[in-house]
Structures are given as C-alpha cells and as structure tokens.
C-alpha cells in the first residue's frame with residue numbers, strides 16, 4: 001500500500017458526537033483532543049511523515065463564549081501534554097495560524113513546544129490554531145509587500161515557490177490526502193493554496209470515533225485514486 005507522505009485532517013464532529021451521547025459539547029472536545037494523540041501515534045506507525053490537524057479556525061471565535069473558553073483551556077492543557085508526547089515519540093511540532101490572536105500564556109507554551117521539538121526526527125506534526133487560509137494568505141502578502149518596500153523582494157521574483165515560502169506552512173510539502181470526519185464536505189477555510197492537487201476523503205464517523213482502522217480505510221481509498229497533476233496517469 002502506498003502511504004501518503006502528508007495527511008491533513010479537518011477534525012470535525014466533536015459536538016455531535018457528545019450530543020449523541022447526551023453529553024455537553026465540551027466533553028466531545030476533550031475526547032477529540034485525546035484522539036489527536038492516538039492518531040499521531042498510528043499515523044507514524046503507518047509511515048506517514050507529516051500530519052496537519054485543524055484544531056481552531058479564525059471563524060471559530062464566533063462560537064458561544066463558554067465554548068471558546070473551554071477550547072482555549074483544552075489547547076492550553078494540550079500544549080503541555082504534547083510537549084511530553086513529543087519528547088517520548090520525537091515528533092517535531094509546529095503551530096500554524098495567527099499566533100498573535102492567542103493569549104500570551106498559550107503563545108509562550110507554543111514557543112516552548114516548537115523550540116523543544118525543533119530538532120526531532122519523528123512525525124512532523126502541524127497544529128492549526130486560529131488558522132484560516134485566507135488570513136494566512138493576507139498575512140503572507142503583507143510580509144511580501146513589506147519586503148518589497150525594504151528592497152528585499154523584487155516583483156519579478158514572485159513565483160509560486162516564493163509565495164509558498166511566505167505561508168505558515170513554508171518548507172512543508174503539500175498534503176497528499178485530506179480527511180474530513182463527520183460527513184461534512186467543505187474546506188472551511190483550510191489550506192486552500194496547499195490543497196490544490198490533494199485527494200479528498202470524507203469519513204462519516206465523528207472525530208472522537210476516528211480510529212486507526214478509519215485511517216487505514218482512508219489510505220486504502222487514496223490508493224484506489226488515479227492521481228493526476230493536470231497531465232496523464234501517474235504510474
């Protein structure tokens with residue numbers, strides 16, 4: 001079986017999963033965060049080198065205050081757990097998204113986690129927090145404009161590669177496979193530039209129920225695809 005090098009996941013359905021059990025949405029988020037740990041481990045065991053998960057979007061601030069608060073609390077705790085996990089399994093962690101919109105203490109924990117894991121040679125694990133693809137591209141364009149003003153960038157030097165290098169995902173290969181759980185079939189402002197030639201897979205299960213077996217099913221479906229990049233069939 002061909003294993004995709006980079007898998008991106010829109011982990012969706014925590015709320016519905018909890019509701020179906022007669023539990024509060026935040027219980028679903030807590031279970032969902034535990035499942036991220038499991039899937040990181042399984043992904044690496046399967047041979048996946050890059051995993052990028054969508055944890056909190058730039059649009060998710062519109063949720064009720066108590067849910068946003070609970071999600072931020074969870075992220076705070078998760079950064080601590082992730083620091084220990086990364087030490088154990090050698091993951092290299094990077095947070096993508098606008099960190100300036102996050103509370104100071106969360107930013108400190110993110111810095112700590114990125115710094116401590118930077119030299120690791122295991123799974124490259126990207127967490128999208130306060131991430132929106134349109135926001136990412138606007139931030140990239142502003143930095144490009146500033147570099148041009150400073151004489152560091154010429155208009156004629158702007159290529160797809162240059163633009164990519166200004167994105168939060170600079171240096172990370174584009175995803176080969178995108179998975180969205182919970183049946184919804186939209187991108188919700190996730191990696192719009194990076195997913196240009198990615199294969200999409202939609203799983204019916206809610207994120208807390210997305211197991212190793214579900215991940216294998218997604219990879220099997222990916223293997224049945226006839227990938228093209230505008231040309232003829234890739235052998």
Ligand code: IPE
Nearest residue numbers: 011012013014015016017055
């Ligand atoms: C995904 O689950 C987690 C986040 C977006 C933070 P949801 O909270 O979107 O769960 P549903 O889609 O409402 O069921």
Ligand code: IPE
Nearest residue numbers: 010011012054055056057188
């Ligand atoms: C996308 O899920 C964002 C994350 C998974 C963090 P949402 O549940 O917020 O997306 P919509 O609102 O259904 O499009």
Ligand code: MG
Nearest residue numbers: 012013014015
């Ligand atoms: Mg959702």
